[in-house]
Amino acid sequence: MTGMKATGQKQLMLFSGRTHPALAEEVAKELGIEVVPTRFDTFANSEIFVRYLESVRGSDAFVLQTHADPVNESTMEHLIMVDALKRASAKRITVVSPFLGYARQDKKHRGREPISARLMTDLFRTAGADRMMAVDLHTDQIQGFFDGPVDHLFALPILADYVADELDLSDITVVSPDAGRVRTADRWADRLGSPLAIIHKRRDPDVANQVKVHEVVGEVEGRTCVLVDDMIDTGGTLVKAAEALIEQGATKVVAAATHGVLSGPAVERLQNSPISEVIVTNSLPIPEERSFEKLTQLSIAPLVARAVREVFTDGSVTSLFE
Numbered sequence: 001m002t003g004m005k006a007t008g009q010k011q012l013m014l015f016s017g018r019t020h021p022a023l024a025e026e027v028a029k030e031l032g033i034e035v036v037p038t039r040f041d042t043f044a045n046s047e048i049f050v051r052y053l054e055s056v057r058g059s060d061a062f063v064l065q066t067h068a069d070p071v072n073e074s075t076m077e078h079l080i081m082v083d084a085l086k087r088a089s090a091k092r093i094t095v096v097s098p099f100l101g102y103a104r105q106d107k108k109h110r111g112r113e114p115i116s117a118r119l120m121t122d123l124f125r126t127a128g129a130d131r132m133m134a135v136d137l138h139t140d141q142i143q144g145f146f147d148g149p150v151d152h153l154f155a156l157p158i159l160a161d162y163v164a165d166e167l168d169l170s171d172i173t174v175v176s177p178d179a180g181r182v183r184t185a186d187r188w189a190d191r192l193g194s195p196l197a198i199i200h201k202r203r204d205p206d207v208a209n210q211v212k213v214h215e216v217v218g219e220v221e222g223r224t225c226v227l228v229d230d231m232i233d234t235g236g237t238l239v240k241a242a243e244a245l246i247e248q249g250a251t252k253v254v255a256a257a258t259h260g261v262l263s264g265p266a267v268e269r270l271q272n273s274p275i276s277e278v279i280v281t282n283s284l285p286i287p288e289e290r291s292f293e294k295l296t297q298l299s300i301a302p303l304v305a306r307a308v309r310e311v312f313t314d315g316s317v318t319s320l321f322e
Contacts, residue, residue: 010060012312013090015052017065017081019074020285023098023301024064030305040077048077050084061090062133062308067101068284069263075101075120079127086128094131094311095124098283098300099231099259103138106145121146133307135283135300136230136258151317153307155258155281156184158298160191162279163226163256173197173223173250175216177241181229188228195219199241221249231259232280235266239273246274259283260297262290270294 016024016035028035036056041049063085065078078095085093105116117138124132125147133151137143143150163172172194176185178201189196197218225245227238232255242253253275260280262270270278271292280286281300303320310317 010312011058012308013054013056013059013061014308015061015063015081015085017063017074017077019068019077020064020066020098020282022285023066023282023299023304026282026299026301027064027305027308030301031309038081046073048073048080050077050080052084052088055088056085057089058091060092060094060312061085062094062096062311063129064096064098064304066098066284068099069261071101075123079123082124082127082129092130093128094133094308095129096133096304096308098135098304099261100134100137100142103134103142106139106142117142118145131311133304133311135281135304138230151307151311153300153303153317154187154321155283155298155300155303156187156191157321158281158300158303159228159256159258159279160188162296162298163254164192167224167226167254169194171224173218173220173225175199175218175220175225175227175241175245177201177227177229177237184230185228188226192226194226197225199244201237201240216244216248220245222251224252224254225250227253227255227275229255229257231261232257232266232270232278233261234264235262235269235273238275238278239269242274252276255279258300260286260295262286267292 013036014028018040024035037053039051063081067074082093102116102120131149132146135153136155143152174185174189174194175197176182177199185196197220200215227241238255245253254277255275256279258281267290278294279296281298283300307317
């Protein structure tokens, strides 16, 4: 007989960066564990230092960090955490990124442009990640960028169930704010049993975040419209879409998205828009100064915790959505 068999059990350990510790604490509570104590330092020249205060040898490590503003800093911290785990002999490292930075740069629109989403997954693989977990990636093909298993979680059940409880389903039309979100809107329409409408829009390729709405395809007159998207960044797309829906006779417009980025003028735009409620998850932290009266934030902690548990116990993540 060659080799030696260790007697021991698998150990799940949850680690959190500094971007969104509240979400990590919620996930830990759902799992019935505690977040591993970690020392973070930022040196005078802005370099980041990480050290775990417990042994992680042989553990099944889940490293939770959402890539919020400042994105580059939170991403680098995440990479350094993974590297520290690899060098401390963690058995398996799963990157848990509720909001994956650079996910919108998933293809080249014109020549001499990067595909930064692929670069991100390559960086995590190089750092030592064995697996990735994310919530509502900007496009599904990003799953193929990572050379390893990717668990793509969907916040649709959380958001749609809230909408179903708050609104009259017989009066709802699900609306895609652009052609790129049609598949997402279609899933919403199937879950709610509602008709689907699409807004045709055109962007100025030379001016970022500038949107020009053209027309509404579908029946929205006299109905409550639920605008669905994966994220709300500056809010320009949703606000112009809502204005177009009101012009077409919609009685009420509600916006729902997984990621509330809320950059720049987003808060002012949304607060002053025809949208009556903006529903997002807590995949990203929303500081008090970025909160506003119309905003509703739902927790994805139960979803992430269930997925982590399924991965740890070698169960099925897909079963969560079937």
